[in-house]
Amino acid sequence: MAASEQVGLWQGLYYVRRGLLWGLVGFALGTGIAALFRVATGGNPWWLEHNFTVGYVFGLIGWLLGVGMWERWVKEWLGLPTQPNPHGWMRYFAFTTDHKVIGVQYLVTFLAVFLIAGLLAMLMRYHFLDSGGLLFDDGVYNQVMSLHGILMIAVAVAVIIGGFGNFLVPLMIGARDMAFPRLNALTYWLIPPVAILLFAAQAVGGWDTGWTAYPPLAVRNAAGQLFFNLAIITFGLSSILGGLNFMVTISFLRAPGMTWWRLPIFAWSILAASILALIFTQAFAASMLMEAVDRLAGTSFFAPPGKPILYQHIFWFYSHPAVYIFIIPGFGILLEVITHFSRKPLFAYRWAVAGFLAIVALSGLVWAHHMFVTTTEVALLGSFLVTTEAISIPTGLVFLSALGTIWMGRLWLTTPMLFALGGVFNFLIGGITGIYLADVPTDIQLSDTYFVTAHFHYTIIGGEIFALMAAIYYWFPKLTGRMYDERLGKLHFWLMFLGFNLAFLPMFWLGLHGMNRRVAIYEPGLEGVNMFVSAAAFLMGSGFLVFLGNMLRSWVRGKVAGANPWQARTLEWQVPSPPPEENFPAPPVVVGDPYDYGVAGAGPHVVLAPAGGREEG
């Protein structure tokens, strides 16, 4: 493969270039067809939103074929010979079926999105140094806030499942690849059009409805809203297919001996999140579609005389379970990292799994807690209060497992472990403050204030993103074959942990003192606290410069890590770093529990057969 390693930049980007070209051709074709249709029916051919929508659908298909779905999938349907995956670095820029390549594609893409959206957050915090706003006028603020919100939501949905789920799950369960490798590639290549749409929307005025897109506003605002809806439908499709793929993979491709109770907790968490993604994302896509049709075709599902509140029921029916799609994989990482670095078996492992599954079961029954101020109907308010607070019980089991694991352990405080312990603390604050929003009386005052902003940043950044950082440091040697710089890692942790808590803790106070969310200006009396919040946010932001520097430098020049620098027992650490394309020379056989550190007489978790060993025997 030495020759293909040396392809030039232009040649290496062949598939992406072709995808863009075919996408443009498809877009032109679709727009043209829509225009012709309009002319044929005697209308103005440039009915922009309609033309654009049809153009987008054709363009999306052109893009997918162009990036390589054509050679590696569609040709087969036509009875033509398909072509194998490209090699070398070029495979990262093409429709490739290797789950490890797809994992890295997801991870790098969403980290880039995360940093861009983080930059927008820094701009917003700069804006808030003055109560009248320093940087944006009202419209631009709404636009920037909305973009930050949806980009971060997309990161939260996909970065762990798409990145680490893809890279690790087949390795952890001893599989050769995902159950549907081509479907897997499709889920990734649906993402760039989503990003393109969301950024392109800014050119036509963006949209000003946050990430929640409530009608009637979302049916009558600028065209950017339509871009948003199309993007979210596409993104939803990607999540649904991904969820299906993980469920099938974890259910059917486990290596011999990998019983359910030997499954690493991270794989369990991905399974739980996949169930949610498969079931609930459809409601999300449906709400976006109905809203788009209200806009394009004059239906009135939600726009008067339809029911605007109906939208919220459908939307939150997905979007509450979605927060568990974010956080359960985060829990999985926290527990995984904590057990390896406590050098002790995972405490109450089956209870933690039961906790995940109970959260999955309950999460579909709590959506209307986002709607406590839409009505005074006690039957609705009371029942959703009860179901929502009930979720704290299975969530508590995750805390039990974490605390029981560190108790009497030998905590090895590496960077990933620091992030994991920090994540447990942060999520505790997020969880406790969630009770205030589940309790109807207090939510009446606190809904749509900075209390909510603080709460969900505590759960998403504090829980999930801290878990993500733990995962990045923990598996960095596996992904790259090299070690990161531990000192810079710890510096990043402290900047982020302190910056985060100093920035977001005072926001609870701001909410209690009457600062509502999604506002471009605020009461002058709150300026002092807001300046403090901004300063702390900049501190946190600076942590990411350290992170980025450390990652880039270590990827190129870090010291070689070897297969198992942490001396961890799970399967992914028993293969070379980075793992070979075929994962295992022969199917591994699982013979013991994954976390039996310090257990007298415990055998290994897995026996790896040498290449060809099984065929001979």
Next chain:
Amino acid sequence: MRRDLALAALLWAVLTGVGEALLVAFDFQPSALSDKGERIKDAVSILAYFAMPVLALVLAGLVYSVVRFRGRGPEEEGTPIRAGIVPWIWLGATSALAFTIMLYPGLWGTVEVAKGSSSQSLTVQVEGLQWTWLVHYPGQGLKNQRELVLPVGQEVTIEVTSRDVLHSFWVPALMMKIDAIPGTVNRITFTPQEADSYANNPLLRLQCAELCGLSHARMVIPVRLVEKQEFLNWVEQQKR
């Protein structure tokens, strides 16, 4: 192990004690100027009292373990412990706590706060539109006011609706919020408690709390709580 448990429990008790003491000593909320607002404010405090031992427990567990159970590398291994009945106890305790707060302040408070109007209620209609509020007093024959004036000690029922997109009626000082939905009238009832005004208290403002487009942040009108007689005078004045 015994000793560790005892010390961690002590740490938990101390943290809980200090936390609860701080909650009692400092009022971290602004004052509530309506009867139901006072209920809500109490609920915030009660939940904080309940939360403190939970916060302290996890904090104590984390801090104690990080300080006491350090290792320097993968060679040092922890002492495996059997879960035994601990998860059952944990499940029982967390369930008991969850069910308690569901009942009180949860359901109890929900019923209190959602209580409807009596026959003595003063009806005020509030209409949201991009990007301001219009206040009507049907019983007094007043329309299209740009200020919400309410008599102290008088039960009022606000009928909230919208002309265009979603908005939300919110007066932070009253701690009352309800969405303004086109095609629907939402009602909330409460009794203002103390005379005060926006000029003096920035929380006495009728602020839109649902993102409604361009000038959402500026969708604010002043609120004034006045004695009953003053209210009547104000009505007369506006009529002229």
